[in-house]
Amino acid sequence: MRAAPGASFWAGLAVVAAVLWASVSSDMAPGRLLSSGGRIADFLDRMLPPDLSVMPEIWKGTAETLRIAILGTAGAVIASIPLGLMASDTLAPGWLSRPVRFILALIRAIPLILVAMLMVGAVGLGPLPGVIAVAFHATGMLAKFYAEAIDGVARPPVEALESAGAGTLLRLRYAIWPQMAPVVARDTIFRFELNLRESLILGIVGAGGIGFYIQTYVRSFQYDKAATVTIAVAVMVVAIEGLNAFLRRRLS
Amino acid sequence: MTVALRLSEITHRHGAGDRASLDGVSLEVAPGETVALLGSSGAGKTTLLALIDGRLHGWRGTANVLGRALLPDRIQPGSERAEVGFIFQEFALVDRATVRQNVLNGRLGRTNTLRAFFGQFSAADMVAAERAMADTGIADLASRRADSLSGGQRQRVAIARCLAQEPRLILADEPVSNLDPTRASDILGLITGAAQARGATVLFSSHQPDLARRFASRILGMRNGCIKFDSPADRLDANMIEDLYREELADPRTALRLVV
Numbered sequence: 001m002r003a004a005p006g007a008s009f010w011a012g013l014a015v016v017a018a019v020l021w022a023s024v025s026s027d028m029a030p031g032r033l034l035s036s037g038g039r040i041a042d043f044l045d046r047m048l049p050p051d052l053s054v055m056p057e058i059w060k061g062t063a064e065t066l067r068i069a070i071l072g073t074a075g076a077v078i079a080s081i082p083l084g085l086m087a088s089d090t091l092a093p094g095w096l097s098r099p100v101r102f103i104l105a106l107i108r109a110i111p112l113i114l115v116a117m118l119m120v121g122a123v124g125l126g127p128l129p130g131v132i133a134v135a136f137h138a139t140g141m142l143a144k145f146y147a148e149a150i151d152g153v154a155r156p157p158v159e160a161l162e163s164a165g166a167g168t169l170l171r172l173r174y175a176i177w178p179q180m181a182p183v184v185a186r187d188t189i190f191r192f193e194l195n196l197r198e199s200l201i202l203g204i205v206g207a208g209g210i211g212f213y214i215q216t217y218v219r220s221f222q223y224d225k226a227a228t229v230t231i232a233v234a235v236m237v238v239a240i241e242g243l244n245a246f247l248r249r250r251l252s
Numbered sequence: 253m254t255v256a257l258r259l260s261e262i263t264h265r266h267g268a269g270d271r272a273s274l275d276g277v278s279l280e281v282a283p284g285e286t287v288a289l290l291g292s293s294g295a296g297k298t299t300l301l302a303l304i305d306g307r308l309h310g311w312r313g314t315a316n317v318l319g320r321a322l323l324p325d326r327i328q329p330g331s332e333r334a335e336v337g338f339i340f341q342e343f344a345l346v347d348r349a350t351v352r353q354n355v356l357n358g359r360l361g362r363t364n365t366l367r368a369f370f371g372q373f374s375a376a377d378m379v380a381a382e383r384a385m386a387d388t389g390i391a392d393l394a395s396r397r398a399d400s401l402s403g404g405q406r407q408r409v410a411i412a413r414c415l416a417q418e419p420r421l422i423l424a425d426e427p428v429s430n431l432d433p434t435r436a437s438d439i440l441g442l443i444t445g446a447a448q449a450r451g452a453t454v455l456f457s458s459h460q461p462d463l464a465r466r467f468a469s470r471i472l473g474m475r476n477g478c479i480k481f482d483s484p485a486d487r488l489d490a491n492m493i494e495d496l497y498r499e500e501l502a503d504p505r506t507a508l509r510l511v512v
Contacts, residue, residue, distance in 0.1 A: 156344035163305050163338045163359015164417050165330030171367050174357050177350045 029036075043223065050231060051224035054174045054213070058232045061203070063211030063235075068127050068209050069196040072134025076195075077188060079139040086144025091150060101147070107140030116207040127208030134195050134202075141194075145187040153179040182251050189251075193244045200233050228252075253410045255303060255316070256421055256453040257281040262313035264299060264477075268283075268299055273439075275477035281453060283420075288464035288485070289457040290493075291474035297457035301423045304455070305338045316375065318420055333448050336362030337419030339443065341426045343410040347399035351390060354398050354409050355381045358416035377416075384415035387446050404435060408474070411439075415446055422447050424456035428463060436460070440467040461493050 086092050087100040102128050119129030158175040166174065203211025210233060217226035253423065255355035257279065264274040275295050281287055283337045285367040289297045304317055306328050315322040318335050322328075322506050337358070359377040360368055367374070373381075384413060385391045388408040398409060407427075414422060424443055440456070444467050447454045457463050464471050465485045475498045482493050 002345055025387070154347075156340060156342055157346045159307065160338070160340055160344035160413070161360055162356055163307060163333060163336075164358050164413070166357070167365055170360045170365055172366055174349070174360065175346055178346050181348070224354035 017169050041219035046221075046223040047227040049224065050228040051222070052228060054217075054225045054228050057213050058210065058229060061213050061229070062236060064127055065196065065199050065202075065211075067131040067211035068134060068199045068207075069192060069200065071131045071177060072138060072199065073188070073192045073195050075131065076138035076142045076191065077134030082148050082151065083139065083143035087143055088150040089147075095158035097147070101144070102146050104140050107136065108144070108173075110140075111135070112137040113201065113205060116202050117205045120206045121186065125208075127207045130202040130209060132205035133207060134199055137198075138195055139190050140151065142187065142191050145191075146184060149180040149183040149187065150176060152183065185251055186248060189247050191243055193240050196236055200236070254282075255280050256283045256285070257455070258316045258365045259304075260302075262303065262311055262315060264303065264308060264311035266299075267313070272477045274303065277313075277477070277479055281477065281484075284448075284451060285455055285469045285470060286447065286454045286468045287456075287472060289455065289472050289474055290459065290461060290464055290496060291457070292459060292497055294441040295474040295496075296477040297474055299426050299477075301338070301425050301455065301457060305336055305423055306333055306422070317382050330361035330365075331408035335420050337414035337417045337422045337455065338422040339410055339427055339456075340424070341429065343406045345398040345406055345409055345413075347397070350394065350399055351385070351396050351398060351401070351409050351412075352381065352394040355384055355394075355416045358384070358413035361417065363370060370501045378419055381412075381416045384412040387415060387449075388412040388442060403430075403444075407439060408442075411443060411446070415450070418450070419452055421453045421455070426455070426457055428460065429456065436463055437466065446470075459497075461488065464488075 008064050036158075083100060083104065087097050087104060089097055094099070112133055116129060116133035117134045123129050123132070153176050157179070158171055161171045161175045188230075197207055201211040203209045203213065204214070204215045210229065214226060214233075215231060217223070253284060256496075258281075259277055259279045259434060262274050262277040263272055265272050275296075277300060289300065299308065299362050303311060303315065303322075306317070306322055308325060311324050320328075320332060346357065349357075354374055354488045356377060359373060363374055363377050364372075385394060388411050390405060390412060393405060393409075398406065401409065411427075414424075422443065423459070428439050431439060440463055441503065444454055454468075456468070461471075465488050470483050471481075471483050471485050471488050472479050473483075473492055475496055480496060483492065
């Protein structure tokens, strides 16, 4: 006798149904992709060779993106220290930590690009709205990570300092901080990497950085210049990842 | 001060409906005494020590430690807590901090909070820490990180942290439970010797009757949250021990640990 269909059968069916629904309803005729082969070839042809004359703009845009990521991360760290303390289950009472955690979840739910668009509307074009957007968006994650780092420390040393008569401030300084510092450093570097990646596209909505040039060149059909910017972005992302991996090894 | 410690009718449960972890414990300890608490796991030794250290909540009865009433719902100020030193069973060191910092952590209840926050310890703090490290034989490890030490060295750091506190009452929770006999008597000798040199009262828990007899002047037997006997060390006899470890002795595997 055959067994009744199990959970994995239904899960598989659900995945197939989801893919079918998505492809049928989004006008995904494969023929369209094949027939546009000529246009794609033409598009690639216009990208090659990449126009290296835009290197000065790339340096300028990269530097601005870097500045946005650095200042945005710094802002997020400053905001996340008090918020992280307030969101901690072990340091803050439940009536405080639960609402703070909820607000942080809300902040995380708003995409960076949306925050940036709102900030451009509020403070005008340029890197400032980018910095504010990155700081705001990153705080949602970083404060949660900091709170988890506080809650993740071993309790016995904290209890030992309490037994010796150390107050909350000194327990935080000498029992909790030494234990959470490597976690905080790792999380902050990780968030900086994300900030840099995410701020690459902020220029598309006018919030500063290298994204502005991608936007400008694509809109004006200067694909060879856009190609150079794309390569520069890719190189930068790989470099950041390498740097991050190096720093993480040093911290472990 | 006539007594270091006076407990009267102390009762405590870990959770509502649980068996009492302390069941009507009354006890007086004179200043300078060295007292051993014997009893099997779950007898209430750790709970009793935590109570005296002021870390236990929700107990009933009256407790007076070093001349001050201990209240179940009031947190004592740092300077009062510093009078009672605690040597934790698992040492409870800050792993990423140096040995010196771990020992200085014992001073946190005695020193100025704001100065200590910025890493400024007073001359008295430094002297107490250096003396504690010298007495425990770890002076040459001062700059090493705690997580780079062996188990024996870590235990000495834990003892040094307690001594740096300059406590008048030293509590030690199973300080030698995981050590071989030679190391065990070294460590108990170190704790009781340093305490005597400082005129401090000692209360340590153990489940090794022979060590208790060697290093304590007085022995308390605990079972099921009650004090079953209270005897001068030289009057401890086999019947008392047998009574205390009745269940363990019935099981040959645990009985062996008591013999050796």
